[in-house]
Amino acid sequence: MRKKDILTPIGITLGFIMIMLAILAKGGTEGVASFLDISSIFVVIGGLMASLLINFKMEQIKLTGKVINETFHKNNQRMPELVDKFILLAERARREGILALENEMDEVDDEFLKKGILLAVDGIEPEVIQDIMNAEITAMEERHYRGRAILEKAGEYAPAWGMIGTLVGLVLMLNSLSDPATLGPKMAVALLTTLYGTIMANLVFIPMKNKLEQKTEEEMFTRQIIIEGVIGVQSGQNPRILEEKLRAFLSNEKENQKDKDDVLTGENVNEA
Incomplete structure (x- = not known):
């Protein structure tokens, strides 16, 4: 059974909570209603769906739910366990003999x-x-x-x-310049579509894409690592040598992560 990745729902929930707290801090509970507009939601979601239908085949569209579900799960394979498996x-x-490994496949x-x-x-x-x-890896990457x-x-x-919804709202607003009292509310409604689109992109779609x-x-x-392990097992490599070789990959992975952390820390220091 695959493990859940709780960081994805936590991140999305935290983002929406922060937005709600910002609204409540400035406008109270009454201010929440001013950020809800059904027509703006229809423009963003309806337009987005239309664009995706034009851009992709139906087979790809049907996989959207499965793709999104992947962001809520972790990869099953753990590196240390994989290395131990190859040693055995x-x-x-x-x-x-190599033929005996066929009994291990179950x-x-x-x-x-x-x-x-x-x-x-x-x-x-x-x-x-x-x-x-390697051809399978390339095919997987493409999928x-x-x-x-x-x-x-x-x-x-x-x-x-x-932005399109905002432009539509601005056109409607400019058509009612004869009534200055309505300009403020209509401008606010016009800007809501930009807000909705930006939140959906930067809190949901782009972070999910980056996680995938x-x-x-x-x-x-x-x-x-699996390819290196398979070749090592087939060639009859000494288990201890194979272990050192595969654990070197784990060390490189940790070093790469450390380098990324150092870069981020350095950027933070420079910004400070």
């Missing part, structure tokens, strides 16, 4: 890992195994890109439709 496979392969949940081991058991050349598995492209485009279109992109990078990195 390498030890059994050296002890009983205990392997990862389909990519299972395919790699089966290719090794079949005696496929290491270069061919790498080509096949993930097409999936998150919907969220990426939604993040672009939502503010644009918000990060998950894809993590999965690609994991699959590269």
